[in-house]
Amino acid sequence: MSRRRGAWLLLGACLALPVHASEDAAWAALRSGQAVFLMHHASAPGAGDPDSFRLGDCTTQRNLDGGGRYQAQQWGQLLRSHWIEAPRLFTGRWCRTQDTALELHMGAPQPMAELDYFEGDTAAIQRMRQAINALPRGLPLVLVTHGVNMAALTGTAAAPDEALIVALPLTEPARVLARIPAPH
Template identity: 55%
Template sequence: MSRLWLLALALLPLWGAAAETADAWQALREGRAVLLMRHAMAPGTGDPANFRLGQCETQRNLNAQGRAEARRWGELLASQGIEQPRLLSSRWCRALDTASGMQRGPVQPLAALDSFFGRPEDGAEQTAELIRSINALPAGEPLVLVSHQVNITALTGIFPASGEGLILPLPLRPQVQPLARVPAP
């Protein structure tokens, strides 16, 4: 077998993955999929003991890397033809700041995307509410959701890195498998 054939065989899985990723982005553009992402880099775990919703100074927040990741997500979305998606976010400041840092339009808070890290007993009901809320939205426009690791893991079984996104088929369902995983840009 020639070296060219060996190289082609070795690259075949990459071509397949690239085609799947392109199909996932197309589904997102057409409103047949949703981008669910973990907020960008905010050092630490959980929230401080004095955490207060709506008071960013009491929360774990994006660092410079996280703000840059959010900006690059906006650039990536634009490069994929997604200029003005519907942006829904957890009410935690690090998630809101990720969504607004993309500079792709207004951000709407959605409680079903809030972290339940400190209340794992709420996870099953909150995940079911997220599925109901997203599936009730009108179809057809690109949709970007910014949430937290614990929420994404409950929905998909995947432990995403900070700033990582999953393109998920619609309608959402429990233990949904992603069409593509997109690392933090």
């Protein structure tokens, strides 16, 4: 191999290290309870909810389809592959957030009203941040919510098939440690 090609390979390897290292550090922070895994609910066809929507009545809401259930199961496998086995699991009160958490197969989720869907309400963002920061530290924390909430909390528009590992305590905006693509 030529010296020039070897130098380019070495440079490429060095440039790749911080990205991988920072993602590894984010997973380590999550495992130690110093970060939160913030995820959008799995695939639920359509947009919004019907006019007849009622919390607590899944028949009136937009729900996960088979693909969404499979997607959530894949997220659970990804978490376990990073040694996240029994996290504290919180969701909004919408059925699609709760069903996503159940399909992770990581224990029973606890509903948290602050993770409910909201549309840019500054007071709601502050309540969500305070509620998350008030949770006890030390164990991994997985939160299933809505994309609009994730964007409002972090200032990062995560793709629907992407999760974020976010540093605790949450700041304004929250500090994203890693963007985690959906498992395939």
